[in-house]
Amino acid sequence: MRIVSADSGAAILNDRFDPIRVVATVAVLVEPPYRHPLHAIAEPALQPVQERTLIVREVELCRMMLEEVKADEVHVDITLGGRLLEEMTLYELMEMRISRTAKQELRRIMPDIRRIAEDIHRSHGVNVLAIGKESIPVRVAELTAGAYAFLYAAEQTARNGVGVKLGLPRSCTLSTYTGGVQLRSLLSTEHELAGTAPDAGGILTKISWKEGLNPKAQGFRLAIISPRSREER
Secondary structure, rough: OOEEEEEEEEEEEEOOOOOOEEEEEEEEEEEOOOOOOOEEEEEEEOOOOOOOOHHHHHHHHHHHHHHOOHHHEEEEEEOOEEEEOOOHHHHHHHHHOOHHHHHHHHHHHHHHHHHHHHHHHHHHEEEEEEEEOOOHHHHHHHHHHHHHOOOOOOHHHHHHOOOOEEEEEEEEEEEEOEEEEEEEEOOHHHHHOOOEEOOOHHHHEEEEEEEEEOOOOEEEEEEEEEEOOOOOO
């Protein structure tokens, strides 16, 4: 089964290690054995961490992906037990056993999400599942978003000459290689999962970085990105 999924990942941290802006939104295509993305569409998000409309953009990127590739399902990072979003009604949403805050946030964006999901189903014959982090493809999208976020943050650092702290997705570690970035899961049940992002612009040669623990978020790591001087490049 070929699955398209999407997620937004990694956040710029302030000096107190609090997340302030989500950096990247990504849609990916995966197929068995569901370890790495076969194809990705990525864009900078740069939205406040509280901004729930990012989910709408994630579904839009899934629709864009389906214009380029064929897939059997779409997995969205909304945890509603795998319900079909193209069939979800506001009444069903309000009857679900989720928090009042979650209901209010989803109620605001659900009409847009359902409209896009209906278009996906009508145009491509593909169901859109609100499956959340239970989905391995969503996890791959999360890791891929983190890899692209590192490149976006590195580009900002190189351009502005100001270092940043980037909070990485949960339970993963970052590595760079000639031509790209990889984010690999540290969970024992996901040791083969990874997301990658190509460094087509040579941004990695313009920055230095180190990885460490986020002292305010157990299970999360961060990357401290600094600009290199011209002499260091």
